[in-house]
Amino acid sequence: MRMRMPWWSRAILAAAITWQAAALRAGNDLDLRSVEPQAGAGAPRLTLQRLVNPASRIEVHGRPLRFALHGLVRFDTLNELFAYIDAEAGRWTFNTPAARAAFADGLMRRGVESRIVSMDSELPLEVLLTHTRGELERTVSAVSTESGSVFSGRNWQLTNDAYRDALLRVRDRWKNNLNCWSASSSIPGRVLSNWHIIDEGIELYGVRYDSTEHFWQAVKYHPDLTTADLRSLLAGVAAIDWRPWLESLRANQEFYLANAYAVEFLTANLARERLTWFDAELARVTSPAERVRTAQQRIDRAPGAPPRFSSMDEKVLWGDLADVLHLIVAFHGVAASSRTPAIGAVRDALIALHFDAVHLAGYSRGRVGFISPEFQALMLEIWKVKFLALPRFTEVIRSTRGVRLDHFLNDGDSPDIPIPVYVGYLNQIREMALEGAR
Structure with missing residues (x-):
């Protein structure tokens, strides 16, 4: 059963699905870069000069190639990114001008990487990697404002040196690293993604x-939770105006800077339109008495038969909804607005239906915090099965010897397992697989 994708998910993932489907039709042996057209009809070719020009708007397949910070704050041009960073630098309090500049430069580096390591097209990265370091340095040196900088705002100035170093950092990282995700142009990159369907289960x-x-998404729901229970919870969530609570989270500098992705994620997913979509999909794809975790398990599916839910369905419906509900509980005490009776009642209802933890018999003590090292470590445990106990996947991960396994998607993160932890485990399981071959 397939999901109807909402606009906000299509905006982030539609191109990835297109390329993944093409790769699957070609037997997972398609080099996407070799068939991808440079741009839509009438659009200029992507050159190194256009790539590094902050004013340029890149088009591929006749549509703009957008990029993001935190996976959800999206931009068409680097100038838009720089203006956003300038506003963020002015929004927060810093002890010194150097600390403010360091904060802004950090956002800039991440945004520049998101523009180049795109989910929609490998062309920006291809252009960067097929030019020499010297060519890149000379091209960047030609990009400056009248003041001699790349960008000058009220709160932050981007120097040519900092911009050049950000681009060189991306070039150096992705010359040798393999981005492991579902629409990678590399077969191992796709197989090492959690989204890779295992036909035998x-x-x-x-x-x-x-x-x-x-x-990973199914275990976020308690084994006894039914669709009727979940829709009842969702009705309570949808009855609340979450904007004051979200603004309180945003106003807390220490908290927001430590949890920016999670706050932006909640902002997108607590929107009324999004909550309405969650409820409509639950009504469409499950029955009221069906247990939510059981619905996501492989039951009576013969090899070759399509899964009931695709991996994208798992992420966009089941995963995003579970994350929203767990985060409401986890972040409840941060903002003063959490203490309103309506939000308190929703939190109590969520706890009553076990969204205060992840429950899994046979792991740890059967109950671990949603945001906890114990839950994060579960990823390594399930990868031990996939990559050490299933010989065909052991061979694939061993084939990546000599490259750094990595993961970068629109500067996105994950509240349940931060990307640095995820990448660390990915390289650790590869080393364990290689040790087994010695």
């Missing part, structure tokens, strides 16, 4: 799933 903690993604 994978047994994890006594139950079979279609992928490790299916398991």
